[in-house]
Every structure is written in structure tokens, then in C-alpha cells.
Amino acid sequence: MKEKLPAYLDSLTSPYHKRTFVEDFLRFIDAPWLAENRPHLLEDVLFQLFPYSYSVLHEFYIITEHYQKWTELQLLIGAELEELEQMGLKKLEKASPECALPLYHWGISELIERKNRSSYQRAVKYLKKLRRLYKKLKREQDWERYWAGLQEKTKRLRAFHEECRKGKLIDA
Amino acid sequence: MLKLKTLTVHTMPFEDDRFFVFLTSDSGKAVDYSLGKQLFLWHQESFFGTELEVKEADGMKGFMLSAWQWISLLKNDRFHSFIQWHFDPLTQYGLSVAPVLYEAVVNGEFSPVFHETDIYWEPPAAVWEEFNPDFWEQDVWKGISAKKMTIDLFQRCVHDFLSHSPVFQKLHEIADYLQNGKLSADRSPILLGRRPLSPMGRFRGRSCSVLYRLASVRT
Numbered sequence: 001m002k003e004k005l006p007a008y009l010d011s012l013t014s015p016y017h018k019r020t021f022v023e024d025f026l027r028f029i030d031a032p033w034l035a036e037n038r039p040h041l042l043e044d045v046l047f048q049l050f051p052y053s054y055s056v057l058h059e060f061y062i063i064t065e066h067y068q069k070w071t072e073l074q075l076l077i078g079a080e081l082e083e084l085e086q087m088g089l090k091k092l093e094k095a096s097p098e099c100a101l102p103l104y105h106w107g108i109s110e111l112i113e114r115k116n117r118s119s120y121q122r123a124v125k126y127l128k129k130l131r132r133l134y135k136k137l138k139r140e141q142d143w144e145r146y147w148a149g150l151q152e153k154t155k156r157l158r159a160f161h162e163e164c165r166k167g168k169l170i171d172a
Numbered sequence: 173m174l175k176l177k178t179l180t181v182h183t184m185p186f187e188d189d190r191f192f193v194f195l196t197s198d199s200g201k202a203v204d205y206s207l208g209k210q211l212f213l214w215h216q217e218s219f220f221g222t223e224l225e226v227k228e229a230d231g232m233k234g235f236m237l238s239a240w241q242w243i244s245l246l247k248n249d250r251f252h253s254f255i256q257w258h259f260d261p262l263t264q265y266g267l268s269v270a271p272v273l274y275e276a277v278v279n280g281e282f283s284p285v286f287h288e289t290d291i292y293w294e295p296p297a298a299v300w301e302e303f304n305p306d307f308w309e310q311d312v313w314k315g316i317s318a319k320k321m322t323i324d325l326f327q328r329c330v331h332d333f334l335s336h337s338p339v340f341q342k343l344h345e346i347a348d349y350l351q352n353g354k355l356s357a358d359r360s361p362i363l364l365g366r367r368p369l370s371p372m373g374r375f376r377g378r379s380c381s382v383l384y385r386l387a388s389v390r391t
Contacts, residue, residue: 047254050176072252075213076176102213102220109222145336146219 002041005048015052022052035060051077062088067096071103081107081126097133104130105146112160120160124167131169175256179203181211182260183242184229185313189328191242192227194234198258205233210252217244239325240277240332246270265312269322272302277333282326293330295323 005025012018026049034042039060046053046060054077061070070092074084081089084103093100104126111123127147134143151170154160164170178198186192195211197203205226212221217240224235237245247270251257259267273295276282281296299322300308308319 047176069253072210072213072254076210076252076254101216105220105222106209142216146223149219149223 002045002048005045009049009052018052022049025049026053026056031056035063039064058087062091065095067092067099071099074103075106081111082122093133097137100133101130104133112154112157115157117159117163120157120163121167123160124163124169127164127169128167176254178256178258179207179210180258180260181263182232182234183262183266185262186229186236189239191237191239192229192234193237193242193245193263194229194232202232205235208235210255211257212245213252214250215241215245217241238332239328242266243270243273243277243325243329247274262313265310265318265321268303268307269299269318269325272299273322273326273329276326277329282330293327295326299326 009018009021012021029045031042034045042060043057046057050057054073058070058073061067061073070088074087079087081103084107089100089103092103108123108126108130111119111126131143131147134140134146147169151161161170180196180198180200182194182196184192184194193208193211194205195203195207209221212218212224212235215221218224218237221235224237224241226233227236228234243266246263246266249267276296276299281298282293285292285294303318308317308322310318312318312321
């Protein structure tokens with residue numbers, strides 16, 4: 001049955017109908033029971049229903065402590081750091097800090113690319129968190145290498161450097 | 173585990189000694205280069221791909237990698253697990269040799285061989301013993317054999333690796349001192365963690381490679 005799900009999903013015309021179908025279907029198959037008793041089957045079903053199963057898949061990986069897959073899912077969907085903070089980023093940092101690194105690096109990179117004052121301020125906030133994370137992992141040298149490279153890459157972005165000074169990432 | 177996407181990884185050697193890596197879909201069509209971040213998701217050496225330069229070549233948008241970044245990417249075959257990955261022949265060759273080359277470089281298993289002003293890094297025997305002779309004779313890129321490609325790759329990997337090492341950076345500073353005759357006020361030879369340089373004064377003006385030789389750099 002699970003193999004037929006993508007074709008059925010495609011036959012539904014609007015995203016609203018697709019979402020409604022996935023919600024009803026997961027209620028019908030009792031996803032919490034499957035998560036406990038047949039986790040691989042549930043994962044396969046959620047993949048067949050992707051991306052409409054995203055919210056259930058993300059909870060599934062957090063509950064089952066599959067942190068690498070949680071990171072992979074978030075990067076694939078392109079979730080922003082603000083959203084991830086509401087969804088379990090703190091838990092990830094505590095349980096598996098190295099899995100949080102790619103999310104911070106990409107999140108920061110995308111914020112800097114937006115080139116506006118408020119995104120620079122947010123980037124600085126996350127850079128400070130990233131620095132703490134590297135410290136926690138006892139990888140200060142990696143942070144230094146990254147930070148030196150980032151400063152060089154952004155040397156023409158005066159507003160960004162100003163925000164870095166305000167955030168005490170660089171000396172005033 | 174089911175896969176959500178199928179992507180093929182392509183590698184093209186570039187004139188400046190770097191590698192151009194780009195992705196295509198299973199039908200061979202170009203995919204959005206931003207999908208590249210999925211390939212570098214666990215690649216710490218490039219800070220998960222954020223450090224890489226994005227370039228367009230032959231109508232494809234992709235990423236520029238140094239030899240060391242390419243080898244460190246391919247060494248452990250750990251990519252995004254939701255994606256079914258395929259690899260072009262050159263990338264497949266890279267996947268084969270990357271673990272042994274990476275280990276040799278990280279463990280400092282290379283010896284310098286000097287040719288006048290040039291330096292050649294001899295790959296350890298373990299590299300050649302990894303595969304049978306047929307493997308090394310195969311053509312991996314436009315008439316270049318796997319053996320020749322590996323020798324060249326090894327030189328660049330050692331150089332890239334050493335250029336990030338603090339010892340190598342200090343040697344650069346010493347070379348600057350010898351070539352320009354002065355250091356900034358806070359960088360006296362003693363602060364560089366080396367013996368005073370006057371005994372080496374006769375090497376003033378020589379190229380960096382001479383200095384690397386003198387110091388027999390090992391990490």
C-alpha cells in the first residue's frame with residue numbers, strides 16, 4: 001500500500017487537499033503506535049508522503065533521537081535557524097552538538113548573503129552561539145580558522161563588520 | 173531506507189589545480205547548485221560547504237575544491253542519507269583513493285625528494301599496495317592514468333595540508349623575514365618560536381621551498 005501513496009498524493013490537485021489527506025492518513029494508521037513498534041515502516045511511509053509529512057518526520061527523529069537524520073531533514077527542507085530554535089535545536093545542541101554545526105554554518109551564511117542590517121544582526125547572534133558550540137566541542141582552532149576565513153570573505157561588508165564589533169565578535 | 177532524490181556527482185579538474193564539482197539529476201540535467209549543500213553536509217574541512225567558491229563552468233554551476241578538500245570530502249563516503257548518490261568515473265576514482273591518501277597525509281607519511289629548487293613528496297608504499305596494478309594503469313581523465321593522477325594529487329594534498337599547519341605558516345613568516353629583511357615589531361624571530369635567524373642569514377632571498385627543505389617540515 002505504501003508504494004501507492006506518492007501516486008495518490010500526486011492525483012490530489014491542491015496542496016491543501018494533500019496536507020489534509022496526509023494528516024487524516026497518519027491519524028488513521030496510528031503513527032504513534034507505529035513509531036514505537038514498527039519505526040522503519042513508519043519512516044518509509046513518511047518518506048512516501050514527503051514533504052507533506054515533514055512535521056511528523058521531524059518529531060519522529062527528535063523522539064527516536066536520530067539527530068543526524070534530523071539535521072539532514074532540516075537542511076533539505078531549508079528551515080531557518082529561528083524556526084529550528086522552536087523545533088528542537090537546543091535539544092540537538094545538548095545531545096549531539098556536532099550535528100548542529102552544519103545548520104549554524106548554513107544558516108549564518110544565508111543570513112549574511114541577504115545583505116541587510118537586520119539579517120547581519122541575526123547572523124552575529126548565531127555566530128556567537130556557534131563560537132560557544134566550538135568551545136564546547138573543544139575545537140577552538142576550527143572556529144579560529146572559520147572566523148578568519150569569514151572576516152576575509154566579508155571584508156567589504158562594512159555594516160556586517162560594524163554589527164560584529166557591536167556584538168563584540170571583533171575588537172572595537 | 174527509501175531515498176527522496178537521486179543525484180550524480182561530477183568532478184572536473186581545473187587549470188588552477190583545483191577541482192570543479194557539480195551535480196546533475198538522474199536524467200542528467202543540471203540541478204540547482206544550492207542542492208550542493210546536501211553533498212557537503214558532513215564535510216568539516218570546508219565548513220560544510222559554506223567556505224567553497226561557487227563558479228560556473230561549461231554551463232554548469234558548481235563548487236571549487238582544492239585537492240585536499242576533494243580528498244577529505246570523498247574519504248569517508250558519508251553523504252546525505254536521504255539522497256541516492258551516483259558518481260561519475262573521476263569521482264569514483266577519488267572515492268577509491270581518498271581514504272589511503274587522506275590517512276597518509278594526516279599521519280605525515282610522506283618524505284621530501286629534492287630536485288634542484290623543486291620538492292617532490294613521495295607517497296608511501298601503502299598507497300600503491302592498496303590496489304592491484306590494473307587499477308593504477310586505468311585511464312581516469314583524458315589519457316591520465318590513475319597512478320599519474322595520484323602522484324599529482326598527493327603533491328597538492330601535502331601542500332594544501334601543510335599550508336594550514338601552524339609550522340608552515342611560521343616558515344612563511346621566516347621566509348618573508350629573509351626576503352624582506354624585517355618583521356613587524358611584535359614578530360621577532362624569537363617570538364616565532366624558532367632559533368634566532370642570523371645563522372641562516374646566508375639564505376636571505378631564497379625561495380620558500382628552500383626553507384621547507386631546511387626545516388624538514390612534519391606536522
